[in-house]
Amino acid sequence: MNDFTNMGLPEKLVARLTDMGLTEPTPIQTGAIPHAMQGRDVMGLAQTGTGKTAAFGLPLVAQIRAMGRPEPKGVQGLVLAPTRELANQIADTLKELVQGSPLKVAVVVGGQSINNQIKRLDRGVDLLVATPGRLIDLLDRRAVRLGATKFLVLDEADQMLDMGFIHALRQISKHLPSERQTMLFSATMPKLMEELAGEYLKNPQKVQVSPPGKAADKIEQSVHFIAKSEKQKLLIELLDTHRDELALVFGRTKHGSEKLMKQLEKAGFAAASIHGNKSQGQRERALQAFREGKVRVLVATDVAARGLDIPAVRHVYNFDLPNVPENYVHRIGRTARAGREGAAVAFCAPDEIGELKAIQKVLKMSIPVASGRPWEGLDTPDRGGQKRGNGGRGGQKPGAPKSSNRRRRRPNRAKAA
Numbered sequence: 063m064n065d066f067t068n069m070g071l072p073e074k075l076v077a078r079l080t081d082m083g084l085t086e087p088t089p090i091q092t093g094a095i096p097h098a099m100q101g102r103d104v105m106g107l108a109q110t111g112t113g114k115t116a117a118f119g120l121p122l123v124a125q126i127r128a129m130g131r132p133e134p135k136g137v138q139g140l141v142l143a144p145t146r147e148l149a150n151q152i153a154d155t156l157k158e159l160v161q162g163s164p165l166k167v168a169v170v171v172g173g174q175s176i177n178n179q180i181k182r183l184d185r186g187v188d189l190l191v192a193t194p195g196r197l198i199d200l201l202d203r204r205a206v207r208l209g210a211t212k213f214l215v216l217d218e219a220d221q222m223l224d225m226g227f228i229h230a231l232r233q234i235s236k237h238l239p240s241e242r243q244t245m246l247f248s249a250t251m252p253k254l255m256e257e258l259a260g261e262y263l264k265n266p267q268k269v270q271v272s273p274p275g276k277a278a279d280k281i282e283q284s285v286h287f288i289a290k291s292e293k294q295k296l297l298i299e300l301l302d303t304h305r306d307e308l309a310l311v312f313g314r315t316k317h318g319s320e321k322l323m324k325q326l327e328k329a330g331f332a333a334a335s336i337h338g339n340k341s342q343g344q345r346e347r348a349l350q351a352f353r354e355g356k357v358r359v360l361v362a363t364d365v366a367a368r369g370l371d372i373p374a375v376r377h378v379y380n381f382d383l384p385n386v387p388e389n390y391v392h393r394i395g396r397t398a399r400a401g402r403e404g405a406a407v408a409f410c411a412p413d414e415i416g417e418l419k420a421i422q423k424v425l426k427m428s429i430p431v432a433s434g435r436p437w438e439g440l441d442t443p444d445r446g447g448q449k450r451g452n453g454g455r456g457g458q459k460p461g462a463p464k465s466s467n468r469r470r471r472r473p474n475r476a477k478a479a
Contacts, residue, residue, distance in 0.1 A: 070099035071124050075159070079120075082158060088113035093269035095120055098245060103266040105259055106247040109395060112271065115155045118215045118245045122189060123159045125213070125243075132186030135206050139213035140238075141191045142231070144222040145365050146171040146342055147349065152217065153191040165189065172196045173342025180205040194222070194230035201237055208237040213244075216262065218368050220248040220255055224386055228258070235262070249368075250388040280398040282405045285418065287434030290411040293381060294322070298329050300379070300407065301359060305331070307376040308352065311361045312393050314382035322381065323361040333359040336366055368392045373399045380408040383417040387424045412437050 065086050066076050079085070087095070090108040098104050098121035108114055122139045132138050141156075143149040153169035160167060165188040170179045172195055179196075183206050190206070200206045216222065222231065244262050248255055259266065288296055301309055311326075313319035316337040323335035334348035334357040345365075351357040353372050360366070364384065378397045384390050390408075397404025408429060410418045415437045422428055 066095075066120075069095045069120075071095070071120060072127065074163070075120065075124055075127070078159065078162060084116070088117075089271040090114055090269065091117045091120070093271060094118065094245075094267075097267040097269070098243070099124060101125075101243055103243060103263040104245040105263060105266040105268045106245065107249070107251055107268070107270040108247070109249050109391065114217065114247045115152050116159070118217070118247060119152075119156050119159055121245075122213055122215070123156070123163075123165065126165060126188050127163060129212070132188060133207070133210060134186050135183055135204075136186040137183075137190045137206060137208055137211050138188045139190070139215070140208065140211050141189065141215040141217060142194055142197070142222070142234070143191060143217045144193065144225050144227065145368070146173060146193060146345065147336075147366060147370055148218060148368055149191045149193050150346070151371060156189055156191065160189070167191070170196050170200060171342065173345070176200070176203075194227045194234060198230055198233060201234070208234070209239060211238055212242050214238060214242055214262070216244075216246045216258075218248065219246050219258060220250045220252060220388065221368055221392070223252070223254050223258065224389075228254070231258070232261075249392060252388075280403045281394050282403070283394065283408070283429050284406070284432035285408040285410050285429045286432050287410050287436055290413070293409050293411070294325060296409065297322075297379060297381060298326070298331075301326070301331060304377060305358065307358070308355065308372065308374050309359050309377040309379060310366065310370075310375050310393075310396050311359060311379040311381050312366075312384070313361060313363060314384070316363055318382070319361045319363050323359075326359055326361065331359050332357050333361060335361040337363040338365060364389055364393070366396070368395075370396050371399060372396070373402060375399070376402075376404055378404065378406045380406070383408060383410060383414045383421065385417065387417070387420040390421045391424065407432065410437070 066079050066084070069087070090106055090112045094104050094106050094117040098118065106114060106117060126138045129138060141152055143152055149169055149171050153167055156167045167189045168182050168187040169191045171193045176196070176199060179200065180203065183200065197206070216231070246259055246263060286296060297311065311322065313322055316339045319337050320335050320339070323333050326333040334351055336345045336348050340348070348357065348360065352360045375397045378394050380390065380393060384393065394406035397406060408418070
């Protein structure tokens with residue numbers, strides 16, 4: 063018995079799910095699919111790794127199967143995603159769902175030949191997965207038409223806002239018909255997200271299966287209070303205890319992540335990196351090597367914080383704490399996938415105490431301390447100007463300059479996708 067049967071999905075699509083080994087829907091799928099099949103707009107809130115792609119993908123495939131062929135350069139259903147990695151993963155899932163049907167799925171992202179993408183779109187596609195920047199390039203060249211698009215999905219919408227895509231989304235929306243079904247999926251619900259939902263959705267059905275900011279229950283979290291100069295040494299020590307397991311290491315900057323990867327290679331680890339300065343081909347090769355276990359340590363910026371579904375990832379290291387606290391939840395969500403267990407280790411230098419406080423506020427919990435003593439001011443509400451402690455592994459020496467704890471400006475990373 064397939065539990066997808068009573069959701070209004072066509073029999074052939076349910077049979078396809080059975081062939082894929084999918085018989086029991088996840089909570090977000092149970093909540094979203096019936097409403098989407100009724101043509102309603104849906105706003106889905108769920109933590110990463112909960113099956114959101116199928117939650118919107120199944121209704122899209124089911125409804126588009128009953129439609130005619132798209133017009134030349136036309137698109138029946140459009141899915142927008144913030145990063146190349148997530149767009150490619152969504153496209154892979156959709157291609158599995160449409161297997162055995164005449165539906166065509168295409169993906170357009172930066173870092174690849176736009177001429178090849180133009181040729182691919184010439185006859186029209188049923189489902190198009192795109193990053194906003196590349197889609198605007200194609201719209202400017204009149205290589206794609208969205209006037210007859212009946213379905214729009216904004217996936218990981220909160221990250222698109224954080225990456226500065228709000229103006230790009232508004233530019234794209236001008237090409238879309240007002241009469242359409244729209245689905246918005248997000249792991250968090252910042253205030254700007256409410257404005258976006260009000261702008262794009264009409265009387266949406268809200269489906270929330272876990273509190274925003276909640277980390278997966280099977281992730282064992284810990285934090286080391288450590289001087290910045292000691293981070294690399296500690297990371298190597300910890301990685302050395304599980305050389306045969308996959309580990310994902312998050313850095314804050316492209317340059318810093320690349321430098322750390324090279325340092326890990328010198329230490330004897332099979333390492334690779336992905337970030338905005340890498341070409342699409344380089345990023346895909348690094349991810350493939352990581353999936354296959356040829357690379358055991360992947361160093362990445364937040365381009366890999368969402369959409370990276372590699373169940374074998376056992377360890378996530380926050381070498382640098384993220385400026386956006388919700389990104390911590392997405393980062394550690396790369397482990398403990400598909401019902402497995404995972405470990406998430408954070409390093410906190412004195413000038414990152416504000417980031418840690420913000421993360422713990424989002425989590426509504428204190429992360430267990432693995433080593434070092436919490437820097438002074440951790441429990442005070444003021445983010446800036448508090449006195450630094452001299453705790454932590456390799457702690458700050460008395461008389462050392464105090465580090466600024468002001469929140470850094472969020473960079474506009476729209477072009478990185």
